[in-house]
Amino acid sequence: MDLTLKIWRQAGPEAKGEMKTYPISGVEDDMSFLEMLDFLNEELIENGVEPVVFDHDCREGICGMCSLFINGEAHGPGRKVTTCQLHMREFSSGDTIYIEPFRAKAFPVIKDLMVDRTSFDRIQRAGGYISVNTSGNTIDANSIPVRKNDADRAFDAATCIGCGACVATCKNSSAMLFVSAKVSQFSLLPQGQPEARDRVLSMVNQMDLEGFGNCTNTGACEVECPKGISLENIARMNRDYLFASLSSNK
Amino acid sequence: MALDSKIPAGPLAEKWTTHKGEIPLVSPANKRLMDVIVVGTGLAGSSAAASLAEMGYNVKAFCFQDSPRRAHSIAAQGGINAAKNYQNDGDSVHRLFYDTIKGGDYRSREANVHRLAEVSKNIIDQCVAQGVPFARDYGGLLDNRSFGGVQVSRTFYAKGQTGQQLLLGAYSALNRQIAKGRVKMYARHEMQELVKVDGKARGIIAKNLVTGEFERHSAHAVLLCTGGYGNVFFLSTNAMGSNVTAAWKAHRKGAHVANPCFTQIHPTCIPVSGENQSKLTLMSESLRNDGRIWVPAKKEDALAIRAGKLHPTDLKEEDRDYYLERRYPAFGNLVPRDVASRAAKERCDEGYGVNKTGEAVYLDFAAAFMRFGREESHVKGLTNPSDAEIKALGEKVVEGKYGNLFQMYEKITASNPYKEPMMIYPAVHYTMGGLWVDYNLMTSIPGCFALGEANFSDHGANRLGASALMQGLADGYFVAPYTVGEFLSNDIRTGTISTDSKEFEEAEMICRDRTDKFINVNGTKSVDFFHKRLGKIMWNEVGMARNKEGLEQAIEDIQALREEFYNNVRVLGSAKGMNPELDKAGRVADFLELGELMAKDALERNESCGGHFRMEYRSEEGEALRDDKNFTFVSAWEYTGVPSEAKLHKENLVFDNVELKTRSYK
Numbered sequence: 001m002d003l004t005l006k007i008w009r010q011a012g013p014e015a016k017g018e019m020k021t022y023p024i025s026g027v028e029d030d031m032s033f034l035e036m037l038d039f040l041n042e043e044l045i046e047n048g049v050e051p052v053v054f055d056h057d058c059r060e061g062i063c064g065m066c067s068l069f070i071n072g073e074a075h076g077p078g079r080k081v082t083t084c085q086l087h088m089r090e091f092s093s094g095d096t097i098y099i100e101p102f103r104a105k106a107f108p109v110i111k112d113l114m115v116d117r118t119s120f121d122r123i124q125r126a127g128g129y130i131s132v133n134t135s136g137n138t139i140d141a142n143s144i145p146v147r148k149n150d151a152d153r154a155f156d157a158a159t160c161i162g163c164g165a166c167v168a169t170c171k172n173s174s175a176m177l178f179v180s181a182k183v184s185q186f187s188l189l190p191q192g193q194p195e196a197r198d199r200v201l202s203m204v205n206q207m208d209l210e211g212f213g214n215c216t217n218t219g220a221c222e223v224e225c226p227k228g229i230s231l232e233n234i235a236r237m238n239r240d241y242l243f244a245s246l247s248s249n250k
Numbered sequence: 251m252a253l254d255s256k257i258p259a260g261p262l263a264e265k266w267t268t269h270k271g272e273i274p275l276v277s278p279a280n281k282r283l284m285d286v287i288v289v290g291t292g293l294a295g296s297s298a299a300a301s302l303a304e305m306g307y308n309v310k311a312f313c314f315q316d317s318p319r320r321a322h323s324i325a326a327q328g329g330i331n332a333a334k335n336y337q338n339d340g341d342s343v344h345r346l347f348y349d350t351i352k353g354g355d356y357r358s359r360e361a362n363v364h365r366l367a368e369v370s371k372n373i374i375d376q377c378v379a380q381g382v383p384f385a386r387d388y389g390g391l392l393d394n395r396s397f398g399g400v401q402v403s404r405t406f407y408a409k410g411q412t413g414q415q416l417l418l419g420a421y422s423a424l425n426r427q428i429a430k431g432r433v434k435m436y437a438r439h440e441m442q443e444l445v446k447v448d449g450k451a452r453g454i455i456a457k458n459l460v461t462g463e464f465e466r467h468s469a470h471a472v473l474l475c476t477g478g479y480g481n482v483f484f485l486s487t488n489a490m491g492s493n494v495t496a497a498w499k500a501h502r503k504g505a506h507v508a509n510p511c512f513t514q515i516h517p518t519c520i521p522v523s524g525e526n527q528s529k530l531t532l533m534s535e536s537l538r539n540d541g542r543i544w545v546p547a548k549k550e551d552a553l554a555i556r557a558g559k560l561h562p563t564d565l566k567e568e569d570r571d572y573y574l575e576r577r578y579p580a581f582g583n584l585v586p587r588d589v590a591s592r593a594a595k596e597r598c599d600e601g602y603g604v605n606k607t608g609e610a611v612y613l614d615f616a617a618a619f620m621r622f623g624r625e626e627s628h629v630k631g632l633t634n635p636s637d638a639e640i641k642a643l644g645e646k647v648v649e650g651k652y653g654n655l656f657q658m659y660e661k662i663t664a665s666n667p668y669k670e671p672m673m674i675y676p677a678v679h680y681t682m683g684g685l686w687v688d689y690n691l692m693t694s695i696p697g698c699f700a701l702g703e704a705n706f707s708d709h710g711a712n713r714l715g716a717s718a719l720m721q722g723l724a725d726g727y728f729v730a731p732y733t734v735g736e737f738l739s740n741d742i743r744t745g746t747i748s749t750d751s752k753e754f755e756e757a758e759m760i761c762r763d764r765t766d767k768f769i770n771v772n773g774t775k776s777v778d779f780f781h782k783r784l785g786k787i788m789w790n791e792v793g794m795a796r797n798k799e800g801l802e803q804a805i806e807d808i809q810a811l812r813e814e815f816y817n818n819v820r821v822l823g824s825a826k827g828m829n830p831e832l833d834k835a836g837r838v839a840d841f842l843e844l845g846e847l848m849a850k851d852a853l854e855r856n857e858s859c860g861g862h863f864r865m866e867y868r869s870e871e872g873e874a875l876r877d878d879k880n881f882t883f884v885s886a887w888e889y890t891g892v893p894s895e896a897k898l899h900k901e902n903l904v905f906d907n908v909e910l911k912t913r914s915y916k
Contacts, residue, residue: 012827028524030524031526032528034528035527038528042778045822045831050822053828057315058320059529060529060531060532062324064320065315065320080657085658121425121435121437124319125425126429129380129425129426132379132380132423134731136369136372136728138375138378139375139379140375141374141377142334142336148387148388151386155385155408155409155415158418159411159414161414162317185381186381189383
């Protein structure tokens with residue numbers, strides 16, 4: 001198929017970026033979206049043009065490294081897929097495709113389509129863990145039974161891949177879905193209880209420091225989330241946050 | 251230098267406990283004065299960095315991804331083995347040890363494997379304490395499932411995302427230490443050179459992939475947790491960035507590479523669809539619990555299917571060849587990975603393959619739909635349900651077990667596996683070979699350690715399913731944090747290692763020269779062009795079936811390709827600032843050397859064992875023929891300049907506790 005690609009090119013964090021147009025032909029249905037970009041880059045290299053920079057790694061929808069805002073949607077058309085799982089059969093010959101980086105104040109552009117998401121790591125460091133040292137003497141794994149329903153919901157929350165689609169999609173650039181997924185995972189498990197209050201206060205505080213916006217319950221994040229993380233997690237985090245604010249000694 | 255594996259004396263089951271008790275301790279005050287570098291943040295790296303920091307060492311951790319959470323351990327699907335015997339099916343440390351030794355075709359080290367089986371139980375305890383949400387049953391206790399090559403249920407899992415959950419657990423432990431300032435994290439950094447001072451590993455040169463600058467980092471010990479080298483084949487289930495560079499740089503500085511030809515080709519991957527494909531996707535081995543593998547029994551049917559004139563569901567039972575069930579009635583579809591892969595290749599080479607390339611076989615769930623459906627209709631008390639009703643009920647059950655995998659398959663292939671059988675073909679998945687290490691996981695360079703897939707020690711010639719996660723976390727949480735003490739206890743008076751030495755300067759110069767070289771070639775072909783060609787050579791000659799002529803040819807072809815690469819590669823942009831093509835060029839340059847060593851290793855190993863199958867060494871029935879008399883050793887290769895002229899050191903493998911048998915799954 002023949003396509004017209006409009007791609008955001010930006011030389012560096014301080015440089016001024018712009019959309020550039022690249023016509024491309026010979027794209028096949030079976031290519032993934034990133035393979036289509038590989039194909040374009042091969043052509044650009046041949047023509048002496050610097051290839052387009054974009055983040056990617058596992059190419060099977062789990063590492064969370066790939067991003068891209070495609071035709072106005074995080075990870076492009078299709079639900080519950082990352083960009084690497086999007087295939088060109090979703091497009092038709094003659095289409096014009098707009099490709100931009102994930103945009104948010106807390107995700108500054110590094111180059112072209114690549115953004116800096118270390119703000120997510122800093123939020124996790126603020127409390128996204130259970131304080132247990134490595135030891136061969138932690139208690140036996142089966143000594144703490146966990147209701148299957150709770151374990152399953154904790155797992156569902158824990159499947160967040162930290163890609164940032166929720167932030168890119170949100171009109172407020174809020175990271176509430178991302179933060180609430182980690183808060184919920186531990187909030188639903190008995191192991192997470194001792195630190196639950198400090199955790200939610202600390203992670204939310206870091207989220208605010210990073211410059212993410214607030215949630216106004218639009219729900220776009222849930223729609224665009226490649227892992228289908230539920231809005232219910234935000235409700236749970238809000239409840240935990242309120243409870244912690246009222247009862248914490250801090 | 252002779253190889254000393256430093257296996258402790260004493261009975262097998264007591265070696266680790268005794269050794270651990272005898273490793274000299276470093277006092278807390280001294281640990282604070284010692285620096286440890288950890289390269290890679292997958293299961294082995296994250297867990298090691300976190301554990302060492304908890305113990306009090308100053309840790310610097312490096313990963314090339316934008317966050318440590320993205321290391322490729324995250325993509326592991328099926329599960330993690332542990333000898334917990336929660337199912338009361340007769341499992342034990344000894345049985346896990348034995349299965350791993352046998353599965354590895356008797357080419358791994360007894361003492362290391364036994365230690366792995368011992369600490370497997372601690373891993374599950376540790377992960378649950380960290381809040382890893384493993385699957386549970388309705389009583390609230392942990393659930394288990396079964397994997398290929400074993401007869402117990404010892405695999406713990408979190409749906410098809412076990413690797414993700416375990417890595418996020420290790421990442422959370424790492425984050426806790428980063429928050430405390432005990433670990434300094436360097437993301438988007440890649441190790442480009444190992445620095446040796448007085449013969450010991452004392453630091454690395456890392457490239458900041460954002461600024462393009464080379465940085466000097468010193469430490470008292472360097473841990474390489476950099477994964478496997480499957481991407482030498484270009485197409486593999488590895489992540490795009492997975493590479494051998496860190497390990498290869500250590501090799502060039504004196505770390506031996508052991509058994510590099512032992513690569514695992516996983517039988518159930520989605521077949522290659524076209525020339526522009528960049529990677530292959532695995533379909534979890536767990537699917538073989540319920541799916542049946544077949545090809546048409548008649549060649550004309552295979553041809554008709556390939557031409558799109560015949561539909562697989564129209565083929566009658568008697569016209570299908572369930573070749574695994576036919577050849578291996580005892581294990582059927584659940585034979586180990588190497589056996590299943592070779593059998594698929596054999597059928598396709600004979601012309602029975604399906605899909606347009608002729609390189610695919612069917613993985614069919616039709617029988618499972620009906621079997622589960624009948625069970626469900628019994629449970630629901632339905633009288634005389636129609637076949638369609640039974641199938642619908644069965645589909646629901648299969649969806650519950652494998653739903654995410656079926657969905658993934660449909661997304662990639664645009665074919666609905668509930669309606670027609672899946673098409674699968676073997677693909678490169680894991681590398682059992684790696685840096686040679688002693689019992690303490692130290693390479694042949696003092697102070698340089700290798701953990702996880704980067705080392706060679708535990709899986710022999712073939713790894714069993716759900717054992718990679720076990721080994722990564724065993725090395726990182728429970729082995730290396732203790733064993734590094736043996737080396738570091740001699741360094742308490744050393745003090746901080748300066749980076750202003752000639753050794754660091756030289757290492758940095760090497761890095762600069764190398765990157766300048768790539769930029770200055772200014773040839774006509776992209777890096778990927780060379781990587782794909784290397785991949786083709788490797789897949790055809792050093793892949794699932796190898797022979798002398800092919801391997802000799804591969805060595806020649808790789809050498810020629812390498813020369814062409816250095817004369818004709820085109821890397822645009824500059825050495826300053828971010829330049830992913832330049833980074834890729836460095837990785838491919840190292841693969842171009844490694845591939846040659848793999849071919850050499852395969853050529854020298856005149857036997858078939860595990861993932862290494864030499865066509866000259868097979869039985870009349872086509873099964874692998876091991877040669878225990880002449881090849882019960884580890885091949886450890888010392889770098890001499892030209893990869894295929896590396897010097898071979900042999901570590902003889904001694905089996906005191908298991909009897910060497912022909913691996914039979916018939």
